[in-house]
Amino acid sequence: MSNGKINVTADNIFPIIKKFLYSDHEIFLRELISNAVDATLKLKTLTRIGESKTELGDLTIEIKIDKEAKTLTVSDKGLGMSTEEVDKYINQLAFSGAEEFVKKYEDKADGAAIIGHFGLGFYSAFMVAKKVEILSQSHNAEAKAAHWECEGDPEFTLEEAEKAERGTDIILHINDDSLEFLEEARIRELLNKYCKFLPVPIKFGTKEITETLGEGEDAKEEKKVVDDIINNPVPAWTKAPGDLKDEDYKTFYRELYPHTFEEPLFHIHLNVDYPFDLTGILFFPRVKPNMELNRNKIQLYQNQVFVTDNLEGIVPDFLTMLHGVIDSKDIPLNVSRSYLQSDGAVKKISSHITKKVADKLDELFKNDRKDFESKWDDIKVIIEYGMLSDEKFFARAQKFALYQNVKGEYFTFEEYKEKVKDLQTDKDGKLVMLYAAHKDGQHSFIKRAHDKGYDVLLMDSPIVSHLMQRLETSNENLTFARVDSDSIDKLIKKDEDQPSKLTEEQINTLKPIIEGSVDKAKFTVMMENLSSDESPFIITVPEFMRRMKEMSMTGGGMMGMGNMPDMYNLVVNTNHDFVNNILSESDEEKQKAMIKQGTDLALLSQNLLQGEELTNFVERSFNSLTKG
């Protein structure tokens, strides 16, 4: 037996391990099980290359809790350690590794958060245990078994011992303040979080299953107690895409998110081995506009070891809306988050994923356009967001990003330009893309545009103003205009100017009369000679104003615009007979009533007449019907 003192340069790291790693104690289990998996995989390699003569046999790793003895044990049947190896790996290497780790993060305010994702190895056991024992038998049968024991201070004992089976038991004597880790439910929860897809079977207790024996009438159901293996050692993403059917991907989706009932729209299987290693499966979920997004859905693994499900800053933001798994052994496990964000390999991986996503969308679009169109509404938020946040993705998306018109037809941007360019180019050569945000709410304006033979796009996603701005900058001589931002003749100005039925003098007389009868703070009166079949009074919101307002609500745009009161243009069509009648009315009261009624009708046609104003309008209208 040898007593020793672990070689410490920092006074004593144990109190620090316990104290400052406070919030994420649970990761000790991931660390110990990862070590057990490593030891098992190493042994497999050694036997394969002929360096170990041992019979592999059953390699299942087992987790046991003993409430009475207050111990938690992780047992593997991996390559094991001799006393010399324990001294080298645990007393020296692992310790200095842990020491370095603790020193590095000691002063960091977000230390705990870092450790939640990236562990500190074997010594994390001391976060929850007052004493840790290692009992290990090397695969090299000539070596004696080793027993190591340490009570959370630099003193340890290391002695030769007896152990029948090859492999390592790590026995944790759980602290009184960590008794939760002796609860079966708690351990099961952790195994499910961190170990669900580890590559070696992991047993936690037993479970009862019902087996059907025999066939037909003789079939008998029999209950049987079997090992409870908590993981799937060969998850779908580790298999070749060619070996998987659509159903397998769906099954895997349910395995990943057992509490989600929605099925994914489609999947992307990532499989790269050069110039970096990357596997994974990404799913496109249905995303409705205005839906609360759950961004922590993609899980990052390193060789099937769960690292994190918070990929913020690691992959482009829009990709965090996808679901699924990314696994890469090139992703460093034991580093801080900020390091990960600036790591070269991670950057390459992230731009590769973006490209893959674009390729897949392009393929789906090309292979079955009808199907792609039917899914568009569910995926457009993600794609539009991607187009805005990633230049390369914007360029790639030109091939498959769709624009829908109010009639429900879909076009790529190029197709749409081609469709409308003849009729909707104004006298200055500018192509005007008309759009509506609500098919019903802006119906009267849409109808007027259709009457002229124009087409109207439906642009209703939350970030649409930003997207239009982006498209305007990359397309010269092209502009978007919402159908209700001006009268249709003004939106797409053509050469022929309408002659005015009213003289300039008459217009100058009428304008102040109308201004005097409406709320000046709300309406800017504009006298325009539109065609006589246009409405007499039209309410419009100038494109620039509205867009600035919308953009300031979704980020960007001019500061403070979001709080601006609603302001409208009241366009008065000087060519309409009703306007002529107002001018000829000599009774001032009647004239005012006519203007009021005209303005209210214009507001009503846009769903803008509300509350008391609406009640008054309805009453007034009924009264006038009664009077006949």
Ligand SMILES: Nc1ncnc2c1ncn2[C@@H]1O[C@H](COP(=O)(O)OP(=O)(O)OP(=O)(O)O)[C@@H](O)[C@H]1O
């Ligand atoms: N169950 C085990 N079986 C065999 N060797 C083990 C076992 N657990 C730990 N070891 C040895 O102890 C060493 C230190 O373990 P530790 O977990 O501290 O660091 P690590 O596994 O090398 O790195 P990481 O920080 O990624 O966990 C391992 O490299 C391994 O050699």
